[in-house]
Amino acid sequence: MVELEKEVLAEIRRIAVEELEWKGAVEPQQDLLRDLQLDSLGLTVLAVGLENRFRIRLSEEDAQEVKTVADLVRLVANRVAAPSRAPVEARS
Amino acid sequence: MHSAPPGHDRSLPYIRAVGRALPAHYATQEQLIAALREVWATRHFNLDRLEELHRNVQVKGRYLALPVDAYPGLATFQQRNDAWIRESTLLGEQVVRQALERAELTARDVDHVFFVTVTGIATPSVEARLANLLRFREDFKRTPIFGLGCVAGAAGLARAADYLRAFPSHTALLVSVELCSLTLQREDLSIPNIIASGLFGDGAACAVLSGAEVPGAKGPRVVASRSVFYPDTERIMGWDVVDSGFKVILSAKVPQLVKDHVRRNVEDFLVEQGLRRSDIRHWVAHTGGPRVLQAFEEALELESSALSRSWASLQEVGNLSSSSVLFVLGETLEQAGARPGDWGLMLAMGPGFCAEMVLLRW
Structure with a gap:
């Protein structure tokens, strides 16, 4: 799990730099909105990038519990470990 | 004088x-x-x-x-x-x-x-x-x-x-x-x-x-216009020109920019013309997208029907870039029932990032 979380953090850093033109550091304790200054489009780009890389689905409900980079890392790692628990999967 | x-x-x-x-x-x-x-x-x-x-x-x-x-x-x-x-x-x-x-x-x-x-x-x-x-x-x-x-x-x-x-x-x-x-x-x-x-x-x-001296000319008159340039906003909207053509640059910050600036921009322009926002009877707004239209409505405290032509145009044909505000203008000319003396304001924003306002009088 630790390895997977490192992989997720690395992917978040890659998306921030390559797709969101983010110039600063990306650290686990940072707030996605306040510190990384992500707007709705930025959050969508981040979510889509993680969904594509880890073949998972993230939902609106998921967004409620995610505030920091660390929250997002945990959510993605958990979803990779147990994809059937994703609320959106129930629809398909 | x-x-x-x-x-x-x-x-x-x-x-x-x-x-x-x-x-x-x-x-x-x-x-x-x-x-x-x-x-x-x-x-x-x-x-x-x-x-x-x-x-x-x-x-x-x-x-x-x-x-x-x-x-x-x-x-x-x-x-x-x-x-x-x-x-x-x-x-x-x-x-x-x-x-x-x-x-x-x-x-x-x-x-x-x-x-x-x-x-x-x-x-x-x-x-x-x-x-x-x-x-x-x-x-x-x-x-x-x-x-x-x-x-x-x-x-x-x-x-x-x-x-x-x-x-x-x-x-x-x-x-x-x-x-x-x-x-x-x-x-x-x-x-x-x-x-x-x-x-x-x-x-x-x-x-x-x-022009004013052309015989037989009629319609609303262009009273004044105002351009506004927002410094250091080059990556808000535009093209990256790549080998395959025009690759879009589009930031979600556009609605926030509208909220932050448009009210002051409009009020400054109208005050210069001796007018207030409440004097404008016909709003002719570019159909940027739902969040941009909402930002116009909120920042300018418009009645729910004020941008109805822009909303209808967005739903029917989408954002037509520079043609959009002219579609709304054409529909206003033909359908708004404007009376002599009515004021109208055209309002659009685009890459730069910038805004343009055009004051009309029927």
């Missing part, structure tokens, strides 16, 4: 008519989603999310320069731009003929053509090609304007009005042709491009303006 109060200056140009034209091929938003889904699946995992992005822009369908199944065959910039030159000339001819007929004028009455677009390039520019089809006089003046994007409908009208103050016996056309579908980069599967492919449509508009 005394100057006339705003709206009573005898040198003010008239907007005589606004023509609008849409290409022949129509596709509903669901048909477009179905056509794009296969391309999205080559890189994206959660296609439901992308479909939601297309539905969230509240556009029911778009008119397209070509049939939907013709687009995959356009692989290179040259192929897309060749199609753009051919189709924009055809649509431009149609819209100019319609606008001149509505203004009860002929091509021989035209002294100056301002041509605005951001979706293709041509040299000679499209208004020269239109001259060969429509037979403008050999001394007609040409001002092609590329790169203003969505703001060019309002900014082009303002520049045409500036010209007609200097040449009050002249008639000018503002021709806008935007074939956004021909800029689509199928291989660019970035989220901004996917949102753009859900929002932007194709269309053309032509405003006919005459």
Whole structure:
């Protein structure tokens, strides 16, 4: 799990730099909105990038519990470990 | 020396008519989603999310320069731009003929053509090609304007009005042709491009303006205009020009920029004209997208019906870039039931980032 979380953090850093033109550091304790200054489009780009890389689905409900980079890392790692628990999967 | 109060200056140009034209091929938003889904699946995992992005822009369908199944065959910039030159000339001819007929004028009455677009390039520019089809006089003046994007409908009208103050016996056309579908980069599967492919449509508009000394000219008058430039906002909206054409730059910060600035910009402009926001009876706003229209409504504290023409246009045809605000203007001219003395304000924003306001009086 630790390895997977490192992989997720690395992917978040890659998306921030390559797709969101983010110039600063990306650290686990940072707030996605306040510190990384992500707007709705930025959050969508981040979510889509993680969904594509880890073949998972993230939902609106998921967004409620995610505030920091660390929250997002945990959510993605958990979803990779147990994809059937994703609320959106129930629809398909 | 005394100057006339705003709206009573005898040198003010008239907007005589606004023509609008849409290409022949129509596709509903669901048909477009179905056509794009296969391309999205080559890189994206959660296609439901992308479909939601297309539905969230509240556009029911778009008119397209070509049939939907013709687009995959356009692989290179040259192929897309060749199609753009051919189709924009055809649509431009149609819209100019319609606008001149509505203004009860002929091509021989035209002294100056301002041509605005951001979706293709041509040299000679499209208004020269239109001259060969429509037979403008050999001394007609040409001002092609590329790169203003969505703001060019309002900014082009303002520049045409500036010209007609200097040449009050002249008639000018503002021709806008935007074939956004021909800029689509199928291989660019970035989220901004996917949102753009859900929002932007194709269309053309032509405003006919005459200077104050042209006999028989009538319609609302262009009283004043104001440009506003927002420094250091180059990456908010625009193109990255790449080997395959125009790759869209689109930031979600646009609605926030509107919220932060538009009220002060409008109030400063109106105060200079001796007016208040409550004096404006007809709001002619560019149909940037649902969040931009909401931002206009909130920042300017508008009644729910104030932007109804912009909302309807967005839903029916999508964002037509510079043509959009001219579609709304044309519908306002023909359907708003404006009375003599009514004030109107055209409002558009675009790459720069910048805004343009045009004050009208009936």
